Every structure is written in C-alpha cells, then in structure tokens.
Amino acid sequence: MKLLAMLTLTLLSSTAFSAEYLIEQKDKKFTKKELKLKVGDVIEFKNSDPFNHNVFSLSDAQTFDLGSYPQGQSKKVTFTQAGKVEVECAIHPEMKLNVEVNK
Ligand SMILES: [Cu+2]
Numbered sequence: 001m002k003l004l005a006m007l008t009l010t011l012l013s014s015t016a017f018s019a020e021y022l023i024e025q026k027d028k029k030f031t032k033k034e035l036k037l038k039v040g041d042v043i044e045f046k047n048s049d050p051f052n053h054n055v056f057s058l059s060d061a062q063t064f065d066l067g068s069y070p071q072g073q074s075k076k077v078t079f080t081q082a083g084k085v086e087v088e089c090a091i092h093p094e095m096k097l098n099v100e101v102n103k
Contacts, residue, residue: 046074
C-alpha cells in the first residue's frame, strides 16, 4: 500500500512539471524565434500556412524529422536532452527557431 502511494506520487510529479508549447508556422515563419523550455517539455508544431512546411533538426542535443505536412495539421516533439536545438524547415531555409532546453 505504501509502495503504491509512492509510485503514484512519482508518476504525478514527473508529469506535473512538463509544459506544452504551441508554435505555428505562419507567413513562412515560426511564430517564435526563440523558446526556452525544460527537459520533458513538448512543442506542438502547427502548420497555419496554406502550403506545406517541414520541421526538422540536426542539432546534437536532439535530431528529429517530422516530415512535410499541410495546413491545419500539427505534430509534437518531446525534448529529452538539455542543450540547444535549432529547428528548421527544409522547404523554406530562412525559417528558424532556436530552442534552449534546460535541465
Ligand atoms: Cu516552411
């Protein structure tokens, strides 16, 4: 019984501190240029332009590729390591978002 209570508390505390941010791709820009967050936080990338965007990162701290997707769709990334993550769009090289992930 005691163990179960401790386990429940651990599960609650690990989820209680993770935040979720919404970044849109609009007018060929990310709606923010910089974002600071913590390990475990999530960014939802939503395409709000009437054409495809891609979301990827080749950064050492985190590499990912969400592929290309059209207006109205969104995909989420959980940031799992501290460091700097530069997020880009393969279709529009001028699009950049710098994410600083802190412990
Ligand atoms: Cu784009």
